[in-house]
Amino acid sequence: MKFAILVNEGPYTHQASDSAYQFAKAALAKGHEIYRVFFYHDGVNNASRLTVPPQDDRHIVNRWSALAQEHGIDLVVCIAAAQRRGVLDENEAKRHGKDANNIAPGFRISGLGQLVEAGIQADRLVTFGD
Amino acid sequence: MSEEMEMEEGGGAVKKFMFLNRKAPYGTIYALEGLEVVLISAAFEQDVCMAFVDDGVYQLMKDVDTTGIGMKNFSKTYRALEGYDIDKLYVERESMEARGLTEDDFIVDVTVLSSAELGALMAEQDVIISH
Numbered sequence: 001m002k003f004a005i006l007v008n009e010g011p012y013t014h015q016a017s018d019s020a021y022q023f024a025k026a027a028l029a030k031g032h033e034i035y036r037v038f039f040y041h042d043g044v045n046n047a048s049r050l051t052v053p054p055q056d057d058r059h060i061v062n063r064w065s066a067l068a069q070e071h072g073i074d075l076v077v078c079i080a081a082a083q084r085r086g087v088l089d090e091n092e093a094k095r096h097g098k099d100a101n102n103i104a105p106g107f108r109i110s111g112l113g114q115l116v117e118a119g120i121q122a123d124r125l126v127t128f129g130d
Numbered sequence: 131m132s133e134e135m136e137m138e139e140g141g142g143a144v145k146k147f148m149f150l151n152r153k154a155p156y157g158t159i160y161a162l163e164g165l166e167v168v169l170i171s172a173a174f175e176q177d178v179c180m181a182f183v184d185d186g187v188y189q190l191m192k193d194v195d196t197t198g199i200g201m202k203n204f205s206k207t208y209r210a211l212e213g214y215d216i217d218k219l220y221v222e223r224e225s226m227e228a229r230g231l232t233e234d235d236f237i238v239d240v241t242v243l244s245s246a247e248l249g250a251l252m253a254e255q256d257v258i259i260s261h
Contacts, residue, residue, distance in 0.1 A: 041160065081163060115167060116167070116170060116173075119257040127259065
């Protein structure tokens with residue numbers, strides 16, 4: 001089956017990103033396809049490569065990046081939600097005159113149309129959040 | 131995926147999308163950002179409806195004044211939905227009545243459904259995006 005995943009909450013505060021990650025891993029292990037993971041609301045904070053959790057804790061951001069690299073999964077961050085919360089890639093940082101960007105490897109910033117399109121293309125859209 | 135899915139002109143599949151609104155309009159950003167997805171979805175020519183349950187029914191309240199909290203008032207956006215061909219708006223009766231509201235309190239025309247009726251409608255959807 002082809003799944004799309006929607007992550008609506010930030011890392012560490014909320015279980016949503018962890019559950020989405022575990023779901024994606026389990027689905028891939030069973031031979032399913034992950035069409036896209038879309039990060040919305042505070043979920044965009046999952047894409048900040050400046051995240052530094054304590055060493056004995058899981059690294060939620062790096063874990064997503066590794067999953068994208070290993071399985072070629074499309075990790076998409078909503079541009080409007082990301083800009084509100086200070087998550088920028090190189091282009092967006094330049095465009096808005098900011099002195100840095102913070103997007104983690106494997107993530108890309110795009111529009112909300114990517115969420116709707118994922119809903120159309122996938123067999124199931126699974127939402128993680130409040 | 132529903133097997134009797136309609137085909138739009140050009141051969142692309144049309145899916146039934148429900149945007150389920152469960153949160154009050156202010157206090158958290160879910161309602162505002164949720165509405166942004168609904169507006170974008172109009173460009174994809176899908177079969178879109180919106181449902182309002184729990185505190186989500188407050189999103190449709192008339193005469194909202196946000197000056198005291200310094201937030202942008204986006205109530206009027208709900209009235210603009212019709213212009214995007216999004217005219218199927220459902221309110222759960224139990225949520226509405228539990229909050230002492232009636233249809234007259236809403237800024238747009240809605241269809242009021244019981245919890246069971248709304249549940250049946252949800253079962254018909256291909257995609258439910260809930261905030």
